[in-house]
Amino acid sequence: MPSAGLLSLPLELLDEVTDYIAASPQEILTLRCVNKALCSLVTPAAFRKIVVHTTDESAQGFLGLLVSTDIAKHVRVIQIVRDERFKRVGIRLRGVCFMLHLIPSLESLITFFPDEDASLKDPFSYNDDPTRYHFFQRDLLGGLACNPNPLPALRSLQIQVDNWFAYPDDLYVAAPFQRIVASLRDLRFLVQDTDYKSDLDHFPAEDFWPDVIWHRVLRPAVNLESLSMSCSLEFGSLIRLDLGSVTFPQLSSLSLSNLVWDDVRVDPQVVALEAEDFIVRHGKTLKKLELQSCTICVPRDRPTLVRSWAAVWSWFADELTELVDLVVEYNFNQRYICFLQEYGFDSNSVYSLRGTEEDTAALEALVMIVKGGKRGGVTSCDGD
Structure with a gap:
């Protein structure tokens, strides 16, 4: 139970406290329980950035947050990070991406496409495990491309850390995906060649760059202020x-x-x-x-x-x-x-x-x- 002194703090001081601990999401969530005034001050900071792990539990928890419009309106950044228990989360992950249009002020989406195991690069071996990486990428981008409403505030898309696999897909021509690309101010990505992967959708990077990156991503992204491009092969x-x-x-x-x-x-x-x-x-x-x-x-x-x-x-x-x-x-x-x-x-x-x-x-x-x-x-x- 918070002390009486804390309960009677002036709003100006509560605002200072909120700014001071803004880097610690857990402390902010704890302070929301102090009183109504403090709750109203810290709620925007507490839910400004949402981290979604690649587990069923995390994806389901995020979907639960979106039920509350009072919380969803404060979300500015969503970061999808890999959990050690990573597996294809299927419908729940796709559900996360399909629900993005419920976040009216979403400004930045930070995600990753996981790296493949080194053994999968062996051209003399066959392994269908890369399909799960394809499904992960398709779930995320498919959800983005199929949002029933555009994301009017989205300005930054970071496909970071690992790889954007060079798989062909009709989702890149979808109108919502094109609208999102056109609104971006910041775009960062690394393209991973897929020529050595399983029989699922062979599409080497030499085709992916002109057909998808240039035609479907760079050409409509006329509002970019920051651009970072890399490839696993020399491009x-x-x-x-x-x-x-x-x-x-x-x-x-x-x-x-x-x-x-x-x-x-x-x-x-x-x-x-x-x-x-x-x-x-x-x-x-x-x-x-x-x-x-x-x-x-x-x-x-x-x-x-x-x-x-x-x-x-x-x-x-x-x-x-x-x-x-x-x-x-x-x-x-x-x-x-x-x-x-x-x-x-x-x-x-x-x-x-x-x-x-x-x-x-x-x-x-x-x-x-x-x-x-x-x-x-x-x-x-x-x-x-």
């Missing part, structure tokens, strides 16, 4: 992504990971890589840029580059006038690769390339410009 070269035909007028943060900038298709008279041009087109709005494990692919028999990283960095220095945060990380210091038909991408064959001598100096110059007093901000750069 942008063999896996085509038409960056030349998509622009986000409000894009301020961009992260690209494992992207191959294709020197092979570059016209020496034009010398501008598609990915490079995509970034520069956003030079008036882009404030943060992250490039992780990105490389330029050159033909095996070409001794001199058409386009070097030095030229890329110099162009960025001239055009990215609003940039205040730059992160460049190389995978084992790989900057250039070539494609060998029998082995795939390889960096060992490009050590003798001419025209790379100025790369480090040009990157350091870009770093100094971004760090300079004219732009301010903090810039981090890794890998020589």
